[in-house]
Amino acid sequence: MKTCSACFRLFSQDSGFCPVDGQRLIPVAQASPPRHPDDRRVGATLCGGRYQVWRIVADGGMGRVYQALDLRAGRSVALKILHPEVALDEVSVERFHREFEVSASLPHEHIVEVLAFEKTEDDSFALVMEYLEGEELRTVLKRDKVLPPERLVRMLSQVALGLVEAHERKVVHRDLKPDNIFLVGTHDGDRVKILDFGSVRDNSEGAKKLTVVGTTIGSPFYMSPEQAQGLLALDHRADVWSVAAIVFECVTGRVPFHAPTGPMILVAIMGSNPVPPSEAGKAYGVPASLDPVMEEAFMKSPEARLPSVGLLADRVGQAYGLAGSHRDWAYMPQKELAARIRAAMPAVLARHRQGAAGAGAALAGAAAAGAERSPVAAAVAAPSAGATDAFAEDIVMGVPQRMPRWVVPAVASAAVLLCALVALLISR
Template identity: 90%
Template sequence: MKTCSACFRLFSHDSGFCPVDGQRLIPVNEASPPRHPDDRRVGATLCGGRYQIWRIVADGGMGRVYQALDLRAGRSVALKILHPEVALDEVSVERFHREFEVSASLPHEHIVEVLAFEKTEDHSFALVMEYLEGEELRTLLKRDKVLRPERLVRMLSQLALGLVEAHERKVVHRDLKPDNIFLVGTRDGDKVKILDFGSVRDNSEGAKKLTVVGTTIGSPFYMSPEQAQGLLALDHRADVWSVAAIVFECVTGRVPFHASTGPMILVTIMGSNPLPPSEAGKAYGVPASLDPVMEKAFMKSPEARLSSVGLLADGVGHAYGLTGSHRDWAYMPQEELAARIRTALPAVLARHQKAAEGASVAHAGADSRAVAAALAAPSAGAADAFAEDMVMGVPQRLPRWVVPAVAGAAVLLCALVALLISR
């Protein structure tokens, strides 16, 4: 292993220069890890002297993440260590341990690899994971606001592949958000890694439940209606909703449901519908063909919602004109996806526009037929109302209601013609 003398990142032995600082890398056995004035773990070895801490990577609500050198395996790893106050809470520790158990039981190239669960010398707990070089989707969205279609499709397709095994085993992630989607850059495009299975709901038989009935777990902006209510009847379709909220944000630059407080966000999720993405993301050219896909993904009832993230990924890809399924697009180079979308999207939009116009004309036609039927059909009780106009069942030559009826029909026909012209 090698390290950078400026930022103390760790690199493989065949690396030459630090891509961040431009410094020539040196072997770790020729360098010493730095010390940190506010964190005694930096520079120390933990867990029986196995892991040597080199730098702080990130801070979260539960703990701090470090890059460390596994002295036994000779590899770079990430250590997520609980904050001292969190380590004192039994339920938090149990969730942390369950994150290890669930992640370790779901080995998949699109789920972060979790290697060990350790107790530290400072009376906390550490989750040892593969070290990833890249950035969270949240960081990307803060910088770029939205994703290009080809990048979105590839990311979403890999996300679907990573979740399918968990969902088949009745494991619900329950906290999918841009912060828990990590993007590792490759020559062909992003490689997705799903992070943080600490909030999972395991619906398999005999699984231990750590959530009190009525408790909401997850991030409010990405929470499904059933999750917002803390319902027991919660399955993988809650993750479908969360992924749909992520897709919405990726194309529009805004979350689908917004309010000033957490409780109000949940009320909004349960009681209102988001704008169509083509309207919310008009400034970014979001195609209208995406609207019906997102409408199905945001159905309040899980039974009416798209039943898998794979179907959502397929719908998004087809909305951009791609053929096939998410399994075809997950590893397709982003440049190729971009070329295919540029070629196919105009035809998709034309068909969508034609269908929309056809529906509008059909709606107008239905209106005209309804008006015609209303004019042609006798009103209920007409015989009683106009009995004096009838002689032994035969109308007189000039009934009194003819003139007002003709005038009324003319007004209705003029209104109908005006309506059709305006459309």
């Protein structure tokens, strides 16, 4: 292994220069890790002297991430160590350990590899993971606002591949958001890694539950209605909603549901519909062909929603004119995806406009025909004063439904039969 004397990143033996600082790399045997005035772990060896900590990578609500040298394996690893106050909470520690168990049981090239769960010398706990060089999707969106279609399709396709095995095993990630989508740059495009399985919902038989019924787990902006309500009947379709929210943000530069506070966000998720992405992302040229895809992905009822992340990825790719499925696009070079999308989009938009025009003409024709046959159409145009007094479920297009003629005779017949049955039972 080699290191940079300026930033103390660790690199493989065949690396020559640090891509961040431009410094010539030196063997770790000729260098010493730095010390940090506010963190005694930096420069120390942890977990029985196996891991030598070289630098702080990131901070989170649960813990701090370090880059370390595995002295036994001779490789760079990431150590995610719980904050001291978090390490005192039994449920948090149990969730942390479950993140290790779940991730270790789901080996996949698009899920971060978790290597070990260790207790540290300062009475905390460490998750040992593969070290990734890249950036979170959140960082990309803060800088670039949106993703180009080809990058979005490739990323989404790999996310779908990474989640399929978890969903088949009835494991729900439950905290999918841009912060937990990590992008490793390659010559052909991003290589995606899904992070943080610490909030999973394991619906497999006999799985231990760590969440009290009615508890809300996850990030509000990306949370499905059933997750917002803390419903017990929560499955992989909650992840479909979360991934759709990520897609929406990637193309429009904003989240689909927004409010000043967490509770207000959840109310918006449960009670309103997002603006169509072609409207919300008009400044970025989001095609109208994406609107019906997002509409299906954001259905409030899980039963009406797109049933899998794979199908969501397929529909998004098809909205950009791509042929095939997410399995074809996941590893296709980003430049090739871009060329295919550019070539296909004019025909896609033309078909969408024709379909919209045809649907509008059909609705107009049906309305005109209805006006000739029935006075109800006139009532729709000018509803009676009493119409607003009806319950919403009794209103069709602003007009209270009239009671069908068969209702009164049917109710009367049922009452006669019920009375006869009661009389027969009494006589016995």
